[in-house]
Amino acid sequence: MPPDRTAALSLRGMAKNFGSIVAVDAVDLDIPQGQICGLTGPNGSGKSTLFDCCTGLQKATAGRVFAGGTEVTGWEMHRIVREARVIRSFQKAVVLRAMTVEDNLVLAGQMVAFPGFLATFAIGRANRSGVRQLRERAGDVLDLVGLAHMRHADAGKISFGQQKLLQFATMLMADPRVILLDEPMAGVNPVLIERMIANINRANRDHGITFVVVEHNLDAMKALCHRLVVLSRGRIIADDTPDIVVRQPDVVEAYLAG
Amino acid sequence: MLIDVAVNGITAGSVYALVAVGMTIIFGVLRAINFAHGEYYMLGTFGAWWAIETVELPYLVSIPLAVAIVAVIALAIGMLVMRRLIDAPFQIGVVATLGVSLVLQNVVILIFGGSYKMFNGGWIEPVEILGAGVSEQRILIVIAALVIFGGIELVVRRTRFGKTMRAVAQNIEACKIMGVDVPRVVTGTFVLGCCLAALSGALTAPVTGSLYGGMGTAITVKTFAIIVMGGVGNVSGTLLAAWLLGLMESAVAGYLGLQFRDAVAFIALIGVLTVLPGGLFSRRERF
Amino acid sequence: MGTDRGLRAAGFAGMLAFLLAAPGFLGEYQVHALIVSLTFLLPALGLNLILGYAGMLSFAQMAFFGIGAYVSALMAMRWGTPFWLNLCAASLVAGIVAVPLGFPALRLRRYSFVMCTLGFAVIAQTLAKNWVSLTRGDLGLSNVPRPVLGLWSSGLEIRSVTQYYYLALALGVIAVLAFLALVSSPAGRYMIAIREDETLAASLGAPTWRYRMAAFVLSAMFAGCGGSFYVHYYTVISPTIFDPYYGNTLLVIVLGGGVGTLGGVVAGSFIFVALSEVLRVAPDIRMIAYGLLLIVVVFGCPEGLLPLLMRRLRTWRRADAT
Numbered sequence: 001m002p003p004d005r006t007a008a009l010s011l012r013g014m015a016k017n018f019g020s021i022v023a024v025d026a027v028d029l030d031i032p033q034g035q036i037c038g039l040t041g042p043n044g045s046g047k048s049t050l051f052d053c054c055t056g057l058q059k060a061t062a063g064r065v066f067a068g069g070t071e072v073t074g075w076e077m078h079r080i081v082r083e084a085r086v087i088r089s090f091q092k093a094v095v096l097r098a099m100t101v102e103d104n105l106v107l108a109g110q111m112v113a114f115p116g117f118l119a120t121f122a123i124g125r126a127n128r129s130g131v132r133q134l135r136e137r138a139g140d141v142l143d144l145v146g147l148a149h150m151r152h153a154d155a156g157k158i159s160f161g162q163q164k165l166l167q168f169a170t171m172l173m174a175d176p177r178v179i180l181l182d183e184p185m186a187g188v189n190p191v192l193i194e195r196m197i198a199n200i201n202r203a204n205r206d207h208g209i210t211f212v213v214v215e216h217n218l219d220a221m222k223a224l225c226h227r228l229v230v231l232s233r234g235r236i237i238a239d240d241t242p243d244i245v246v247r248q249p250d251v252v253e254a255y256l257a258g
Numbered sequence: 259m260l261i262d263v264a265v266n267g268i269t270a271g272s273v274y275a276l277v278a279v280g281m282t283i284i285f286g287v288l289r290a291i292n293f294a295h296g297e298y299y300m301l302g303t304f305g306a307w308w309a310i311e312t313v314e315l316p317y318l319v320s321i322p323l324a325v326a327i328v329a330v331i332a333l334a335i336g337m338l339v340m341r342r343l344i345d346a347p348f349q350i351g352v353v354a355t356l357g358v359s360l361v362l363q364n365v366v367i368l369i370f371g372g373s374y375k376m377f378n379g380g381w382i383e384p385v386e387i388l389g390a391g392v393s394e395q396r397i398l399i400v401i402a403a404l405v406i407f408g409g410i411e412l413v414v415r416r417t418r419f420g421k422t423m424r425a426v427a428q429n430i431e432a433c434k435i436m437g438v439d440v441p442r443v444v445t446g447t448f449v450l451g452c453c454l455a456a457l458s459g460a461l462t463a464p465v466t467g468s469l470y471g472g473m474g475t476a477i478t479v480k481t482f483a484i485i486v487m488g489g490v491g492n493v494s495g496t497l498l499a500a501w502l503l504g505l506m507e508s509a510v511a512g513y514l515g516l517q518f519r520d521a522v523a524f525i526a527l528i529g530v531l532t533v534l535p536g537g538l539f540s541r542r543e544r545f
Numbered sequence: 546m547g548t549d550r551g552l553r554a555a556g557f558a559g560m561l562a563f564l565l566a567a568p569g570f571l572g573e574y575q576v577h578a579l580i581v582s583l584t585f586l587l588p589a590l591g592l593n594l595i596l597g598y599a600g601m602l603s604f605a606q607m608a609f610f611g612i613g614a615y616v617s618a619l620m621a622m623r624w625g626t627p628f629w630l631n632l633c634a635a636s637l638v639a640g641i642v643a644v645p646l647g648f649p650a651l652r653l654r655r656y657s658f659v660m661c662t663l664g665f666a667v668i669a670q671t672l673a674k675n676w677v678s679l680t681r682g683d684l685g686l687s688n689v690p691r692p693v694l695g696l697w698s699s700g701l702e703i704r705s706v707t708q709y710y711y712l713a714l715a716l717g718v719i720a721v722l723a724f725l726a727l728v729s730s731p732a733g734r735y736m737i738a739i740r741e742d743e744t745l746a747a748s749l750g751a752p753t754w755r756y757r758m759a760a761f762v763l764s765a766m767f768a769g770c771g772g773s774f775y776v777h778y779y780t781v782i783s784p785t786i787f788d789p790y791y792g793n794t795l796l797v798i799v800l801g802g803g804v805g806t807l808g809g810v811v812a813g814s815f816i817f818v819a820l821s822e823v824l825r826v827a828p829d830i831r832m833i834a835y836g837l838l839l840i841v842v843v844f845g846c847p848e849g850l851l852p853l854l855m856r857r858l859r860t861w862r863r864a865d866a867t
Contacts, residue, residue: 360836
């Protein structure tokens, strides 16, 4: 089946083996632009591996990945980020602790403001004006996300939930087309979860950003996602609206068994 | 010529093997490369030299004396410095052991002076083997190396200490939880490793002929090259890699010139690392 | 934060004023000590860049320093080229040599990288000792011409210690400004990110390998510059320049002074080099002191002495305010 080139993200035959262990087993998936797609499944079902293969963190054993019509199979992560604007978050390594909140955002926005390797060696006025614009933009994004009061705090000193919000904010700075969130609500208190859901919805509505969210928190998924895909043992076993999917017997069984 | 090269190579390789086993067991328990390792070799040489020149002991007695002196020094450094490297990030290990090497080297230079010294001792009378003259010392070195290797294997596999050492090397967290006195094992292993280096120094001294304070630096790097080539923690691999390096150096020294000898280890190291960059510090380590 | 920056700026201004006036009130040997520390400042800045900002512990700095020195010496001796050309050539050659060395080295991690860079210094020394037709081997090159400041072959010839000093100071200031520009640039920020968490930096679009190579090449260029000045000051160069003695001194400057900071490295250069020159400390005692210092610093205050001092000052000021 040919890939869907209008889709924000299109996977064909994605497979990843670790020796004899099959983590992802010939997955075909199309995620249309502007959708918020949830991805869930029991532990070990291949969700994170799927993410890793789409974003260049790991090389798939087989299969092809297309982002907005362009094939990105085998691309390095930074290239997928820069050229295809497919950006992912991490579960644990979340922010740059050595920098302030604002500097984290400035760094994330640099690839937009200073495109090209040599451009990043800008000094003097070119540097200062570019960075000033980034700082202004950072302020706007922080207001949006609800972290404005933490602007000059060290990123290592804010709470874990706030770090996750910060991580989300950095992804917005990079002018993304697709955002892949890896368990954005794990370890976060309910108030911040609400805020995260609001942020995702707003980014999706106002900027048309496509989201793929890996999560275990099914209530949040129901509230947030247009569509829920369930993986089990590397294969898709369900793909529909959240209400329908959570009631399917094989999904329930997969969760209990896995 | 070929016999010479072969004999020199096996001899040098045997010495390198002992030193390398020392470094590898230290790495096993501490996950740190001992940048001062060559200095303990140097101290072994100087200890034997001092025993012969100043205390006027026979060579045979100077060897254990040198090792004992180094054991005491290693114990002190093990308790003051090496213990703190448990679970420390690797850069701290590099800098700390580098600092130790600076101190050790220069204390020796301060006490004994920076000039080259001649080593008068050992059995350098040649014996005929396959039509070439081989000094008795070289034969002694090879035999001693094999004996000591066998001894180390015994210690590592049969004794309680050896088993504890392997346990710490495999899973230090589990050992801590089970009440193993990890700092003590680390210090003990460290002292053992340094004694091996010192013993090599004392054994080789008659063959190398001269000694000076800075002679340890080249040894450290060659040893690192050997454990990279042989596989960290892999004792038989280390032996093979050590002999290989010894032979290569000997061949280069014989056919190209002595001045190129020390660069061989580095080129070999860079060559190996270029081909397999990730393979060195993987979890697959065996004792 | 604001007062910190103010304090730092004041510190720099004060130090610069002192340095500008120094030959007026210091004796010739003391000025010489300052020249030596300025000479080491350049490769130390390079080491600071690669270690403190890009996070890689490299022992190759002195290899590039020596290469820069030999290039500069040979150019001056064979072609009579002016100083600025020798300086640029030394820096460029060092940078160019760093590229093929970086390819194998940057794939390595941790100990392997450290040892590989150490290997470069050893190989450089072996080359210097054996390529006798070029370097005259162990004898080294001597009677290297003094620097000529001019467009081509004529101009001001630097002769007196005071003249050398101001040349060294000018180079030092330029190097510091270049370093500052670099670490404040977006590229510098990427390097810091790569040091902290390489995967995270890549996920924010940073081509990490390219920046690590850039850091490696740029530090080599800093070192090459230093080597060029060195050889025109001492007018001799021999393979002993590749001895670990100098590399260890660099490490002490950077780690002891304040790795990852600018002021710390500058201060470190003056404290550890100038002071030990002025006190005429014997090299072996100096090395023992350096060794002990490294051990104490790495366990006690790994970020270096200057940041420690700044932190103490900050807590004192806060205590005063309460």
